[in-house]
Amino acid sequence: MTRVCRLHAQNDLRIETEPFTGPGPGEVLVAVSAGGICGSDMHYLQDGGIGTIRVREPIILGHEAAGTVVAVGPDAGDLAPGDRVALNPSQPCGACRFCAEEQERHCLNMRFKGSAMRLPHEQGMFRDRLVIRAAQCIKVGAEVSLSAAACAEPLSVCLHALNRAEAVAGPLAGKRVLVTGAGPIGALCTALAARRGAAEIVVTDLQDRTLGIAREMGATRTVNVATNADDMACYEAEKGQIDVVFECSAAAPALRMALACLRPLGTLAQVGVAGEIPLPLNVLVGKEIHFVGCQRFDAEFPEAVALIASGTIPVERMVTGVYPVEQAAEAFAAAADRSRSVKVQLAFDGSEVSA
Numbered sequence: 001m002t003r004v005c006r007l008h009a010q011n012d013l014r015i016e017t018e019p020f021t022g023p024g025p026g027e028v029l030v031a032v033s034a035g036g037i038c039g040s041d042m043h044y045l046q047d048g049g050i051g052t053i054r055v056r057e058p059i060i061l062g063h064e065a066a067g068t069v070v071a072v073g074p075d076a077g078d079l080a081p082g083d084r085v086a087l088n089p090s091q092p093c094g095a096c097r098f099c100a101e102e103q104e105r106h107c108l109n110m111r112f113k114g115s116a117m118r119l120p121h122e123q124g125m126f127r128d129r130l131v132i133r134a135a136q137c138i139k140v141g142a143e144v145s146l147s148a149a150a151c152a153e154p155l156s157v158c159l160h161a162l163n164r165a166e167a168v169a170g171p172l173a174g175k176r177v178l179v180t181g182a183g184p185i186g187a188l189c190t191a192l193a194a195r196r197g198a199a200e201i202v203v204t205d206l207q208d209r210t211l212g213i214a215r216e217m218g219a220t221r222t223v224n225v226a227t228n229a230d231d232m233a234c235y236e237a238e239k240g241q242i243d244v245v246f247e248c249s250a251a252a253p254a255l256r257m258a259l260a261c262l263r264p265l266g267t268l269a270q271v272g273v274a275g276e277i278p279l280p281l282n283v284l285v286g287k288e289i290h291f292v293g294c295q296r297f298d299a300e301f302p303e304a305v306a307l308i309a310s311g312t313i314p315v316e317r318m319v320t321g322v323y324p325v326e327q328a329a330e331a332f333a334a335a336a337d338r339s340r341s342v343k344v345q346l347a348f349d350g351s352e353v354s355a
Contacts, residue, residue: 005126005328005346008058010048015326023073023131030085030130030137032348033146034322036064036154037335039183043274044116045332051275055116062126063089063114066149067348069137076134084144085137086152086308087125088301089113105160105296112296126325128349138305147322147345148308151188151315154343155304156297158188161246161271162196163300168290169244169267173197178235178242179219180258181249182210184343185271187217187318189246194218195312202235202242204254206338213342216317225257235261239287242266250274259283269294318342325349 001017008014023029041061043050069083079085092099092107099107114124140149166172177198179186182205193201194217202221203214211222223231235241240263247258250272258268259280267290284291297304307313321344323331328346335344 002127002129003325003349004060004128005062005325006058006060007044007055009055011045013045013061013328013332015328020129020131023071023076025074026076026134027073027131028069028076028079028134028137029071030067030087030132031070032065032067032087032125032127032130034066034150035062035126035346035348036150036184037062037331037344037346038064038154039185041114042332042336046336049116050273053117055121056119057121059114059116059121060123060126061114062124062346063112064150064153065089065125065130066140066146066152067130068146070129072134079134079137079139083137084140084142084146084149086140086149086301086305087113087130087132088136088138088156089125089153090296090301091133091136102298104298126328126346126348128325138302140305140309144309145316147319148316149305150345151184151319151343152301152304152308154184155188155192155307155313155315156300157271157294158185158192159300159304159307160297161189161269161294162192164292164294165244165246165267165269166196168292171196172244174199175243176200176241177202178245178258178261179203179214180245180247180254181205181251181272182207182214182222182342183248183338184318186210186246186248187213187342188313188315189248189271190214190219191217191313193246204232204257205249209339210342213318213320217314225254232257232261239264240266245269246271248272250277252277256280256283259287259289262287262289264288266290267292319345321345322347
């Protein structure tokens with residue numbers, strides 16, 4: 001039997017037990033150690049879905065996780081019991097036209113752990129034991145905490161966003177960057193922009209706590225727009241001073257401010273997602289802004305694991321709380337309180353998770 005963290009309906013989260021089977025061909029059984037609570041998990045819990053995607057049946061949440069291999073099935077490659085692994089939640093079909101074009105993130109038959117997009121829903125990773133394809137496991141060394149390894153998925157999202165932005169705007173080196181929203185995605189975009197040599201990285205948010213983490217991750221300036229919105233006026237001067245924006249909040253006021261701060265021919269990478277929000281087309285057109293959507297990730301996952309393993313991106317700085325799975329309700333409440341939390345994780349079955 002394994003414990004699972006299952007959402008039955010809006011605000012109905014339960015810790016339950018269910019049986020599990022051993023790994024089949026090409027699969028491994030993983031003892032999950034750490035699982036990060038994502039914004040989508042919180043939307044499922046608090047709102048019953050995200051935009052038009054609704055929770056229509058019980059679903060095990062979670063798509064950010066790491067753990068230890070405890071059993072392997074036939075044809076599981078070089079994985080062996082005892083291997084510590086980061087878990088990639090993405091399982092494209094490999095056969096549709098987008099997979100053939102190496103755009104697997106747009107797979108027509110995508111299975112993504114913890115997603116309510118399809119029916120039946122794709123069950124997630126918040127459980128003590130998980131059978132998963134060996135191809136979705138990336139090894140990490142003993143020197144890497146499993147808490148840090150569980151941050152590989154959000155870091156992959158941010159790597160993809162930076163790659164998308166640089167494909168349009170060119171290298172970030174020497175550029176002025178604005179990051180709107182200092183949650184986990186904003187913090188990681190900040191760290192990556194610093195690594196790629198951005199000359200200035202301005203991060204905005206409504207909470208001092210999250211902005212403090214952003215400074216630790218590489219922000220050169222932080223602005224609490226709830227209390228000091230006027231501090232952004234200098235970036236709006238002369239049609240805008242910012243070269244590239246990573247919009248991580250999916251909030252209409254943040255999007256308006258970002259477009260006001262962008263210089264003509266600047267690039268806005270939209271990373272945050274929510275429901276429909278107004279888009280000021282007159283500014284977008286008048287400044288000839290490059291608006292770039294950013295959807296999940298493809299080949300960036302192994303690179304994210306490597307960056308974490310090397311210590312290049314200090315993901316552990318954004319982990320502000322770790323709760324045992326039996327305290328999932330308290331963990332979700334903490335994650336929703338942005339005055340005190342950035343990334344909150346669940347710990348499973350007594351495994352090692354400390355960063």
